Amino acid sequence: MAYSQKVVDKFEETLKNPEGASVGRWKPGDKDFHRVGTGIVGAPACGDVMKLQIKCENIEGENRIVDARFKTYGCGSAIASSGQLIDMLKGKTLEEAQNISNQEIVDILELPAIKIHCSVLAEEAIHRAIDDFKSLRNND
Amino acid sequence: MWYNLLEMDKKYLFKRNNVWWVKLAVPVYLREKFGFDLRKSTGEKDLDKALLVRDSILSEFKAKLSKDSDQKSSFETNFSNKTTYFDYASTTPVDERVIEKMKECLSFEGAFGNSGSRSHVYGWKAEELVEEARLNVANLLNCDPREIIWTSGATESDNLAIKGAAYFYQSKGRHIITSKIEHKAVLDVCRQLEKENFEVSYLDPNENGVIPPQAVKDAIREDTVLVSLMQINNEIGVLNDIEQIGLITRENGTIFHVDAAQSAGKIPIDLSNLNVDLMSFSAHKIYGPKGIGALYIRRKPRVRLQPLFHGGGQERGIRAGTLPTHQIVGMGEAFRIAQEQMEIDYKRLTNFRSILWNGLKDMEEVYINGSIENGFPGIFNMSFNFVEGESLIMALKNIAVSSGSACTSASLEPSYVLRALGRPDELAHSSIRFSFGRFTKKEEVENTVDLVKNSVSQLREISPLWEMYQDGIDLDKIEWA
Numbered sequence A: 001m002a003y004s005q006k007v008v009d010k011f012e013e014t015l016k017n018p019e020g021a022s023v024g025r026w027k028p029g030d031k032d033f034h035r036v037g038t039g040i041v042g043a044p045a046c047g048d049v050m051k052l053q054i055k056c057e058n059i060e061g062e063n064r065i066v067d068a069r070f071k072t073y074g075c076g077s078a079i080a081s082s083g084q085l086i087d088m089l090k091g092k093t094l095e096e097a098q099n100i101s102n103q104e105i106v107d108i109l110e111l112p113a114i115k116i117h118c119s120v121l122a123e124e125a126i127h128r129a130i131d132d133f134k135s136l137r138n139n140d
Numbered sequence B: 001m002w003y004n005l006l007e008m009d010k011k012y013l014f015k016r017n018n019v020w021w022v023k024l025a026v027p028v029y030l031r032e033k034f035g036f037d038l039r040k041s042t043g044e045k046d047l048d049k050a051l052l053v054r055d056s057i058l059s060e061f062k063a064k065l066s067k068d069s070d071q072k073s074s075f076e077t078n079f080s081n082k083t084t085y086f087d088y089a090s091t092t093p094v095d096e097r098v099i100e101k102m103k104e105c106l107s108f109e110g111a112f113g114n115s116g117s118r119s120h121v122y123g124w125k126a127e128e129l130v131e132e133a134r135l136n137v138a139n140l141l142n143c144d145p146r147e148i149i150w151t152s153g154a155t156e157s158d159n160l161a162i163k164g165a166a167y168f169y170q171s172k173g174r175h176i177i178t179s180k181i182e183h184k185a186v187l188d189v190c191r192q193l194e195k196e197n198f199e200v201s202y203l204d205p206n207e208n209g210v211i212p213p214q215a216v217k218d219a220i221r222e223d224t225v226l227v228s229l230m231q232i233n234n235e236i237g238v239l240n241d242i243e244q245i246g247l248i249t250r251e252n253g254t255i256f257h258v259d260a261a262q263s264a265g266k267i268p269i270d271l272s273n274l275n276v277d278l279m280s281f282s283a284h285k286i287y288g289p290k291g292i293g294a295l296y297i298r299r300k301p302r303v304r305l306q307p308l309f310h311g312g313g314q315e316r317g318i319r320a321g322t323l324p325t326h327q328i329v330g331m332g333e334a335f336r337i338a339q340e341q342m343e344i345d346y347k348r349l350t351n352f353r354s355i356l357w358n359g360l361k362d363m364e365e366v367y368i369n370g371s372i373e374n375g376f377p378g379i380f381n382m383s384f385n386f387v388e389g390e391s392l393i394m395a396l397k398n399i400a401v402s403s404g405s406a407c408t409s410a411s412l413e414p415s416y417v418l419r420a421l422g423r424p425d426e427l428a429h430s431s432i433r434f435s436f437g438r439f440t441k442k443e444e445v446e447n448t449v450d451l452v453k454n455s456v457s458q459l460r461e462i463s464p465l466w467e468m469y470q471d472g473i474d475l476d477k478i479e480w481a
Helices: A005-016 A076-089 A094-098 A102-109 A113-139 B002-008 B028-034 B047-066 B070-080 B096-103 B121-141 B154-168 B184-195 B213-219 B242-252 B325-360 B389-395 B416-420 B425-429 B442-461 B464-470
Strands: A036-043 A048-059 A062-073 B013-016 B019-025 B037-041 B148-151 B175-179 B199-203 B224-230 B255-259 B278-282 B293-297 B366-369 B379-384 B431-435
Touching: A005 A076, A005 A102, A005 B389, A005 B442, A036 A113, A048 A076, A048 A113, A048 B464, A062 A076, A062 A094, A062 B464, A076 A102, A076 A113, A076 B389, A094 A113, A102 A113, B013 B047, B019 B047, B028 B047, B037 B047, B096 B325, B121 B148, B121 B325, B148 B154, B154 B184, B154 B224, B154 B255, B154 B278, B154 B293, B175 B184, B184 B199, B184 B224, B199 B213, B213 B224, B213 B242, B224 B242, B242 B255, B325 B379, B325 B442, B389 B431, B389 B442, B416 B425, B425 B431
Parallel strands: B175 B199, B175 B224, B224 B255, B255 B278
Antiparallel strands: A036 A048, A048 A062, B013 B019, B019 B037, B148 B293, B278 B293, B366 B379, B379 B431
């Protein structure tokens, strides 16, 4: 199966410069960890696991995603999809982020039909991360 | 001076409509842009006058081409950076010697005749070549040439052997034994026979991928008419003990079919010493052309098959259809060369596998799928835990390999072979098959070691599973969403 150039570029960019592509993590104990929401989706047995973290700040009464990090185990398009999602998240309010649909990722990366589940995984990851962040807030 | 003139005479010149033209061949790397050559009329009918104009036209051409000479370097780089081929288990390039032989069987000047034509020299010549090829195949396997039937490839041979024997002997019994790690050309035929009320036992391999002869002994019954097992597994390169299994089937009076698509020409096969009744072969796995294969059908004790194709009665009625002389000659030549080179090829492959394994074995969480001890060195299957196979293949972009990962298959299922070995799914997803061959260079294998190391560590850097492993988290205890 041949990927679009966009998937290939995104994949290679992530591999060559992981830090620049927002690969990484915030751990418990890190400063600001209480403002980080984490979403993990997928399973090793299925061939893909995506871990997404969003760091939010309250700006003018709204929670905005000021930074995001990810790690992904999976095929090239799963890695590219997570990278693409990260690009789309930064600066968005949680509500805006919640509304990102997998179809946007499919369109941007020109994902082949058989790889659409990678974009669905990305959508699930952001939903989980937002839920996690909100649950932290409730515990405050 | 006159000598020089003669030398220069007409060089780069040709005549069209009585006028002299200049023609300069374009280097390969610029052909996409300029075509095969540049042409321009001198406008002169006289050779002497044309010669005077020629040089200025030539320098005009050269200036035109040199503007793009920077393309040369990129072309050469691309060419030398050409993708390394480590997928010989999938198919092989055709040996040049084989191509030469095949070319002689196509044109009017060559042996284009129908080997079935008994009434003229064209047919006789083709028949002679077909029989010579059959002898080459028989010699490699130490059997009688009359025991070799041409087919379109190993898939057809498997179909003909399994269905042919099952149908012919169904009154004796309807039980068939095979294994869970056979090629689809065997497994899908067995599935089909199950639909036709045959009973099939699918044996489990041991953790190394070997089918223990004892498992065959335990599964065999009075009504077992056929046992079908492969000699070298195409995914993991593991060898079965055909000799031992043959003793069991012979004692039970059961027909033994062996798929030798991966083994013929690569390891010694002596059919006079093996209790094998049917054996499938393919040409394209051993530097022959695609679209041709053969089936060995034992004469003593005689094995009979119900044909799948009916028609002109070729191949003693077992496989009808005009024989493709050029394909057959190609297979014969490939098998002849294989016999000559087998020992050398095998030693080189063993060396390649050692280089790769010695270079990678110290990495963390690396597993061999199969075993070195029981493995054919041309096929080497490894899993790099916490790295998904397809992404690794993408990272190794200048190396052509294949993976047992679900993502590289249309079905989205990980390799059934690796799962049958008891490998957890995540290791099956993380597998890569390297397969080397006759045209593999030592440097290619050496370079691959570093490339794999780098790519695996790059991918682990972005893998959440690797992160968890490093943190000491037991992945099996996590409830995955």
